[in-house]
Amino acid sequence: MNQHRPLDIWMQYVNDELPPEERERCEAHLDGCDACLELYMECIGQLAAGLPGLPDTDAFAAAVMQRWAEEQLPAPDVKDNPANPPAERKRRIPWTQSPFFHYAVAAAITLLLMSTGVFHSLMGHPEPGRISYSASDRTEAYVPFSEVLLEKTIGLLDSIQPKHERGGAR
Known part of the structure; x- marks a missing residue:
């Protein structure tokens, strides 16, 4: 059909x-x-x-813009009337979507993780750099912080990796 x-x-x-x-x-x-x-x-x-054209397009555009500008101005009684709130009040976003709410939630989660020691155990007190001692010749060598952090990260990932991927049983 x-x-x-x-x-x-x-x-x-x-x-x-x-x-x-x-x-x-x-x-x-x-x-x-x-x-x-x-x-x-x-x-x-x-x-x-077959439709007739506009005789003066510039005048037509000016008239349209003038009418649009007049319609954008609020009427004096609309401002004072609480039954007709301004357009700004109608466009408010919900409080759960406000940036302040997101920052507050992020701060609360950060404080929670800090107070429970998650960051402490993850980092294991890394120093800005550490001195490493060689067992064979008892010389000191400086180990940069990035290397310490890399070792901690690899250790964390190895503890998360399933045993069967390392060759063991589940």
Whole structure:
């Protein structure tokens, strides 16, 4: 039943000459058919060619902008009437989406993790750098902080890795 409509039907549709039920069927068909959409656009183009042009487009644009500016100004009684709140109050975002709420949640989680010692056990008191002693010749060598942090991270990842990947049983 979803058959293509001929050009004359689309021309009647554009000129608003179809009965309401046929018009609804055309609109439903137009929604999913690219071929009929092209026919419809062709009918619109033919109709537009027969319409008169605007004599002074600059004056028309100025009139539209003037009317738009007038509509943007709030009426004096709208401001004072609490039943009609200003547009700013209508655009408020929910408190759960405010940046302050997100910062507060992040700070609370950070304090919780710090108080339970999660960061303490993760870092294991790394020093800004440490002195390492060689067992063979008893000489001192400076180990940078990044290397200490890398060793701690590798140790943490190794403890998380499943035993079966290391060659053992589960």
